[in-house]
Amino acid sequence: MPYVVTRSCCADASCVLACPVNCIHPAPGEPGFGTTEMLYVDPRTCVDCGACVTACPVDALKPHTALAAAELPFLELNRAYYDTHPHEDRTPMALVPPQRRIRRGELRVAVVGAGPAGLFAADELLRHPGVSVTVHDRLPTPYGLARAGVAPDHQDTKQVTGLFRAIESQPGFTYRLNTHIGRDLHHEDLLRDHHAVLYAVGAATDRRLGIEGEDLPGCASATDFVAWYNGHPDHSADTFPLDGERAVVVGNGNVALDVARVLTADPERLARTDISDRALDALRASRVREVVVLGRRGPAEAAFTLPELLAAAALDDIDVLVEGWPADVPADATPSTRVLAEIAARPRRPGSRRLVLRFLTAPARVVGDDRVTGLTVARTALRTRSGTVEAVPTGDEETLGAPLVLRAVGYRARPVPGLPFDEDTGTVPHERGRVSPGVYVAGWIKRGPTGFIGTNKSCAQETVEALLDDWDAGRLADPAAPAAGRPAPPDTVGLDGWRAIDASERAAGLAEDRPRVKLVDRERLLAAARTPEPSGPGAAGGGRWK
Template sequence: MAFVITRPCCNDASCVSVCPVNCIHPTPEEPEFRTAEMLYIDPESCIDCGACVDACPVGAIFPDGELADEDEPYLRLNADYYLDHDGEAGEAPLRRAPKLPDGDVYIAVVGAGPAAFYAAEELVRFGSVQVDMYDRLPTPYGLVRAGVAPDHAATKAVERTFASTERKKNFQYRLDVTVGRDITLDELADRYHAVLHASGASTDKKLGIAGEDLPGSVAATEFVAWYNGHPDHADDVYDLSSERAVIVGNGNVALDVARILLTDPDELASTDIAQHALEALRTSSIREVVILGRRSIADGAYTNSEFLSTGLVDGVDVVIDDADLTVSPQIAAQLDDGTVDSTIGSKVRLAREYAANGTHSADRRVVFRYLTAPTEVLGDSAVTGVRIVRNSYDAQGRVCPTGETSEISTGLVIRSIGYRGQVVDGLPFDEETGTVPNHAGRVVNTEGEHLPGQYVAGWLKRGASGGIGTNRFCGQETASVIVEDIVGGAMPTPPLHRDDVVAMLASRGVLPIDGGGWSNIDKAERTASRAVGSVRRKIVTIAKLREAATGPIPG
């Protein structure tokens, strides 16, 4: 979202002085300020902080998604100022935004997660670009809604940025539509100048060990979806009667799962956790979660902030044995001479602090075990334990099994070793990386040639790594190459018009949910949350989501 200066602008520059990114011009220091009719906000640089709104003495500044009809032209007026506008003599232009050819351009975005939205945010800055966002679920926001842990409300606040994009007049939802089933890629290509695929990486990676498919051995992707109320997993049932759970993996998702399993359910009740999950956790017997990492603490894939927050969970001890703090010879040398990467150094120091804390009085605990890998999930008809092997480093810093094995008793094993993309019908796919081959977002064939009108963003573009911030850069990069292709005339002209899509889907018994329908769902969930004292009570079945989308909303 960007802010826009409108008609009442008084030119007193109060907004200029509070802008943290210098995106309001001309400033009093610039010669043009003396004769300027009004001031202008650069939509490309605005960071949506709102400081200028509070500073404006005449109420002339509004979010671009909340402009009255008569003020819509001011969005273009603000942007036009920066097209080729020079600063003072000898300075580079403030910004050189591309000038798009005349006529509307239609873009279909497949997926409604962070990468999709960050790309859409860039595209809808151009009034002639019309973005239709498709998703197979009746709800948007992807893993922000169904993947971010319920107790990470601050992270979920990024939804406000997405909401500002969805309010744009050149943006519309077509939710509850499965591309590839309800409408084919060829049908989209016939109606849109470009199709941007940003459907994420929705499947889990396997451990490849015996017993992995036993009841009680589950994927973190599914478990996370279950407690976040994803409709695909609302009916899942997990046996939480064991006193110990084992998580295989050393990323942020592993810590999220451990934290949810051990946090007092009364604390989770105020979050947007799915009610079925909250009820199951209230009767859970799990008091210990063991997290296994095949390499050392220095190789932990979780962030230091997540590692630190694990130790801040009320009533939960963090347990690390000194024997598990071994690192590779190379890292050990870097720690000794002070040349170690600061992120790794902080992680090792924090782990040592946890290990040095001999006071473990809480009735719940999370145990970190490094240089430990599972070799078999044990049990006949259900999981009863996991066999593990101790690893060590050789002189070259490679991880090698030692042959020293042991067993951990448990009734629940959760693998958390990453997500993987799925094949998109009609596009090339790299099975090894789980991605669609591309150059900076342009989909390419086996010869490296760009497939006209086909683009990719997010995990499907680069693999399942990085968080929301990485997806911002990734989505923006793809949006920029789409704009380049529009300007350069490399965008194919569709033979048909996208205006017939809704009627075509209706003839197939598919009724897309638009922005109004999503607004109804959002209001219904927030209304229901008041009865249970949470921020949101998610609707977790497709049928009920569709019902809520049609309204009316109860008062």
């Protein structure tokens, strides 16, 4: 097998289009594209040309001879995919749809949200001549969860920001960062100034556990914890009790694994990443030696992806344990359960920090008076009803002592002022991304908190197709304001301002042999945005909105 897709795959299909023999699947238009955890290289047809490596925005593709020991399981993962998905009906080349021709005239679109969904939507729009896009975000920095959500020890995944830099460099692209829609500008303002408004605001809050004691200090959202160690300006000054030997994370998705890895990691290893300096100082002083990750159901129902599980299994300085392995779940049921079975069978590593994956355990109540001292948990058993596997309490309870309990049971979107909102799904009702002619949604606010970075690309394509259909049909009202638009609110950060922030952070990182040293205070970010970049390759000028 000449080339292998590894853990950092973002599934945006750049490699699919680059491959001359169509050996990377699922491809756009095939079942599973946009929903699979990653893409896969067929070992039978790969011709070792390396075109996919050049196209990949996150360096996920590697020759099989260059795989590190921790990446060797991806050899089997790629092979096994084609055992059940042979794709024998493939065409000899990846199909590229013909370029759509939209009706002539200038189309101005406001995109709210500068994360992956918003930037992929801007990219799809800017493929068409005559389209201009202004991307708004309430933060002074773009890239959403790619900057503030991806764990600092996953720097390979963060390389997708190189793709975003290419998108924002296109003619017709404009930023209005540090602009809060609903305060600095309103939905009605955007509608007056543009032909269409596309919301890609994501899911900014977390789901609650709904148990007693959840509001005690020391019980917090994993979403906030992730934002804290990633230097999000809203959470940079947060504090978390790291003075106990154990922390408990409720939930067993990718975010739970990220949080557990960061809490158990050697701080000096994190010091070589772009982690917030404030978080790094706190983790250096941390007394946490064990993190217990709880799952209500069994190993076969775990929500984390196989690539993330393989990354946890490969930790060589952490004692990774599996508890609650039910006898009635065969170890070879799925690739994930095979990995979990292998972890469960490993010899222990006495003296190492511990990451415990504990299944068949549900949170019952948070314990403590004025702060958290522990979490009472209930053992569960599995029951299948109407084809769904449920976790049923057995009545067996115990209390895990811990001053820190983090809930990681999913994200949830907030209502968008001026748009309808479905409280049950936490999304804006839509048809193919169209809320009404002139108003559109993409990303998590459209489909809920599901999918991966690349999923946002196909999601954005669908929404932009609906928007362009309305444009061609004459359903979009002309803006009331001229193309120059209304003056930007004070302290708005444009593309040049973001480039100045980026250059400042990268320069500070270069001095410390790190990717960047993040500015985590809004005031310092705005000050950096006003500072012209040094002259030289990539310099973009000074900092206010342009």
